[in-house]
């Protein structure tokens with residue numbers, strides 16, 4: 001992916017200016033709003049070809065205020081590459097892959113907010129996520145980024161959000177899970193799909209690879225106008241999923257990572273050899289004894305193990321939250337909210353929480369059990385998503401894998417081979433060694 005050249009305006013380095021605590025952005029907003037100064041408009045026009053954040057806000061300076069308000073001064077690689085493609089005229093489709101925590105959500109949220117016409121009070125953008133929790137999280141990003149753009153509103157197409165029969169939605173953006181979104185477009189006609197201009201599939205590979213999600217997403221897609229822009233995003237795309245995505249998306253722009261680029265170097269990966277789940281627990285306690293962990297996520301294969309582990313950790317006086325698939329979705333969302341607020345420091349979970357959840361303070365991810373598919377083969381994609389809950393947006397992170405049998409050693413070796421990435425051994429009885437890896 002190419003980098004954006006520094007922005008020039010006469011002798012001014014606009015890029016540096018943009019990075020000055022957002023004051024420059026705020027000045028543009030104030031001035032543009034107050035007097036629509038032609039000079040500023042001309043400047044924005046000049047910059048729009050170079051700077052993706054400015055590109056989005058050319059006609060909507062309120063968005064720049066939202067972007068800066070979130071503390072974003074500089075776009076990530078995926079943002080600077082994808083935004084110009086998503087905002088080009090005429091609209092272009094995009095299938096984009098970028099590592100976990102690199103700002104994909106922010107990228108497509110900005111694209112949606114840039115595209116909506118606030119004067120039209122009907123849905124114009126649909127965004128489909130695989131889970132209730134992720135839909136809520138993305139909705140919050142839309143709310144934050146659109147904070148200074150009150151004319152644009154959002155509604156959640158998620159289970160439990162019951163609308164009156166016959167009503168027509170007035171919100172410009174609808175975010176939700178595929179089943180409810182399909183019902184709202186089809187059965188209940190709350191949304192007129194023919195008026196949709198942008199269709200986003202977040203975690204697109206799982207939306208395509210999971211049978212039920214795929215059927216629903218494709219049925220929604222078929223109702224949309226031919227020229228509706230399709231945007232597919234994920235950190236992982238298995239080969240078969242990739243080719244399917246290209247078949248369903250007409251003439252797409254493509255941003256694809258090489259296999260060896262998929263893992264982030266900022267996340268250090270280790271494994272620990274143990275003989276039983278009790279030994280794994282003992283290792284975990286040693287890790288906690290040796291390093292300061294802001295927040296941790298621990299992944300288990302089954303709900304039973306997750307429940308057991310959460311109980312053991314509580315007995316050791318850890319503030320633990322437990323999240324698993326059998327919980328009601330609202331309950332799950334509440335657990336994640338508490339964890340995000342730091343009320344609990346450890347989240348023990350199954351794969352239900354492996355993807356997308358963005359909690360900045362997570363400094364360690366533990367695979368108490370390695371991720372395997374239903375045939376017992378390594379689940380490389382889930383591995384990447386799980387460890388990607390740490391090391392968000394350039395931060396450093398630590399991922400520790402617990403290996404308790406020959407079979408799990410074999411799984412680990414295959415994961416290493418798949419990503420061509422060495423996972424180092426760690427002796428958790430050696431406290432100095434553990435301390436060193438956290439440095």
Ligand SMILES: Nc1ncnc2c1ncn2[C@@H]1O[C@H](COP(=O)(O)OP(=O)(O)OP(=O)(O)O)[C@@H](O)[C@H]1O
Pocket residue numbers: 071072073074075076079098099100101102103104105106107234235355356357358360388392393
């Ligand atoms: N330009 C930016 N500057 C600073 N922080 C950013 C920027 N863009 C995104 N972030 C922050 O980085 C974090 C990760 O972003 P985001 O959740 O969009 O990543 P993602 O690529 O969608 O991750 P995942 O693959 O796990 O779904 C978020 O906390 C977000 O607020």
